[in-house]
Amino acid sequence: EAGVAQSPRYKIIEKRQSVAFWCNPISGHATLYWYQQILGQGPKLLIQFQNNGVVDDSQLPKDRFSAERLKGVDSTLKIQPAKLEDSAVYLCASKAVTANTGELFFGEGSRLTVL
Amino acid sequence: AQSVTQLGSHVSVSEGALVLLRCNYSSSVPPYLFWYVQYPNQGLQLLLKYTSAATLVKGINGFEAEFKKSETSFHLTKPSAHMSDAAEYFCAVSVSGTGTASKLTFGTGTRLQVML
Numbered sequence: 001e002a003g004v005a006q007s008p009r010y011k012i013i014e015k016r017q018s019v020a021f022w023c024n025p026i027s028g029h030a031t032l033y034w035y036q037q038i039l040g041q042g043p044k045l046l047i048q049f050q051n052n053g054v055v056d057d058s059q060l061p062k063d064r065f066s067a068e069r070l071k072g073v074d075s076t077l078k079i080q081p082a083k084l085e086d087s088a089v090y091l092c093a094s095k096a097v098t099a100n101t102g103e104l105f106f107g108e109g110s111r112l113t114v115l
Numbered sequence: 116a117q118s119v120t121q122l123g124s125h126v127s128v129s130e131g132a133l134v135l136l137r138c139n140y141s142s143s144v145p146p147y148l149f150w151y152v153q154y155p156n157q158g159l160q161l162l163l164k165y166t167s168a169a170t171l172v173k174g175i176n177g178f179e180a181e182f183k184k185s186e187t188s189f190h191l192t193k194p195s196a197h198m199s200d201a202a203e204y205f206c207a208v209s210v211s212g213t214g215t216a217s218k219l220t221f222g223t224g225t226r227l228q229v230m231l
Binding site: 004031033040041042043044045048056091093095103104105106107108109111 | 124149151156157158159160161164205207217218219220221222223224
């Protein structure tokens with residue numbers, strides 16, 4: 001079974017530029033999450049989708065971050081304009097909606113460096 | 116809202132020694148608890164999980180954890196450390212249900228160093 005796919009793995013941009021990350025979850029997983037992991041910290045939830053609807057985006061800085069999951073499968077996370085403090089690893093995770101025990105499957109992450 | 120606290124951002128042990136990584140949780144309802152491991156430049160991999168069945172949970176790579184409600188703890192242990200165990204370990208909590216309840220809330224992580 002293929003895991004969660006993310007791209008690009010690494011991205012370096014200058015502040016005020018824009019960037020987009022892509023995630024393809026495990027086939028059949030209805031729930032998709034984007035987490036931000038700043039160096040030395042634990043992952044922090046940015047947004048949670050169930051199918052193509054947003055369940056929780058309370059921690060998403062909506063003035064610069066946006067995310068979509070138009071067809072309920074893959075998802076894109078965009079940052080525009082980027083700030084220095086957005087340097088982090090962006091982790092995508094997915095979960096089968098029937099898995100009530102909360103186990104998430106993670107991709108390898110997209111590492112963003114903002115100069 | 117639920118949360119976890121990991122005591123010790125860095126733990127160093129000798130190869131063959133006992134590994135003990137500490138995690139305490141806070142939750143107003145019965146929690147689900149998880150330990151994830153993260154190797155350099157990789158995503159998070161599930162080590163083990165507690166989902167209200169047996170309080171002593173065995174995971175991969177010889178790790179285990181015990182859920183202690185009276186102490187609100189879920190410490191991770193391994194009897195004998197191996198060099199390959201060097202990684203970042205995260206404790207996480209969620210609660211039963213779908214929607215926002217299904218999200219994982221992570222601790223700040225503990226970096227395990229294994230010395231020869």
